[in-house]
Amino acid sequence: MVRTKAVRLRNSAIAFAILTGLATSAAASRDEFRVCADPNNLPFSNSAEAGFENKLASMVAEHFGQKVAYTWWTQRRGFIRNTLKVGQCDVVMGVPEGYALVETTKPYYRSTYVFVSRQDRKLDLSSLLDPRLHYLAIGVHLIGDDGNNPPPAQALGAEGIVDNVRGYSIYGDYRQANPPARLIEAVETGEIDVAAAWGPLGGYFAQRSAVPLNVNPIRDYEGFAPQQFQFAIAMGVRKGDHALRDRLNAFIDAHRSEIASLLRSFGVPLLEQPVTASGGHE
Structure with a gap:
């Protein structure tokens, strides 16, 4: 009898602790804008909160009357699975529009791949069809050996370069x-003649380079379909979280000029884009 009562008390205490913990968690999530981010990936984000996605998160949180709370995770394969999907955080600040693993907001900017070269070289490259690409030392980012490499690497390979x-x-x-900055640093030191890089990354590090660098959007890419060189970037939430998606859409619509100013201050090359309604991409 005594033992049965003790077990009941113990179970009640456990249940109370679980309920209290859930309530505390729910209260915290109401007070916090919970962001999944990479701690070492400027210009996007870092643990010092110096990236433009960090600054944008702060803008959103202030508008919502919340504080930013980060879940830090290296943005590699498994990033979404280990952060957003398991409920550790609620939003990723930068994903391609329509990214299949999340539900995306309206895009808040559109950018392009660029060529980065030293100004003193006077290369002024912008076309993938420029014959000089057959002999210049070109640097590209590589993701892996599974064929999932960025568009410039695949387009150059298709040209036999x-x-x-x-x-x-x-x-x-x-x-x-x-780590991605090593590509732009190779241009600075003369290790390579030109880099083909994602615009926000190339623009940011070129803007802060001790050696003056040119950043030119890549053009003449139409013949390299299905490779895509321009991307609209949105925020990503968990599938089905329409409430947060809609709140973020409203923020984006109301603050487009401020967001654009923030991005320009980080050297992000911006392209015009139509304002579209979110389809809640599945």
Whole structure:
């Protein structure tokens, strides 16, 4: 009898603790704008909250009357699965519009891949059909050996431009700051003549380079379909979280000029884009 009563008390205490914990968690989520982010990936985000996605998260949180709370995770394969999908956080600040693993908001900017070169070289490259690409030392980011590499790497390969192309891992050595920046640093030092990089990354590090660099949007890419060189970027929430998606859409619509100013201050090359309604991409 005594033992049965003790078990009942113990179970009641456990249940109370669980309920209290859930209530505390729910209250915290109401007070917090919970963001999934990479702690070492400027210009997008880092643990010092110095990236433009960090700044944008702060803008959103202030508008919502909340504080930003981060779940830090290296943005590689498994990022969404280990953060957003398991409920550790509620929003990823930058994903391609229509990204299949999340539900996306309206895009808040559109950018393009660019060529980055030293100003003193006077290369002024912008076309994938420029014959100089057959002999210049070209740097590109590489993601892996499974064929899932960025559009410039695949387009150059399709043109038979291979022997003079050097790959730089976009993941790099994570013990160093901002591993993707090694590609732009190679242009600065003259290790390569030109880099083909995602615009926000190329623009940011070129803007802060000790050596003056040119950043030119890549054109003449139409013949390289299905490769895509321009992307609309949105925020991503868990599938089915229409309430948060809609609140973020409203924020984006009301603050487009401020968002554009923020992005320009980080050197992000911006393209015009139509304002479209979110389809709640599945």
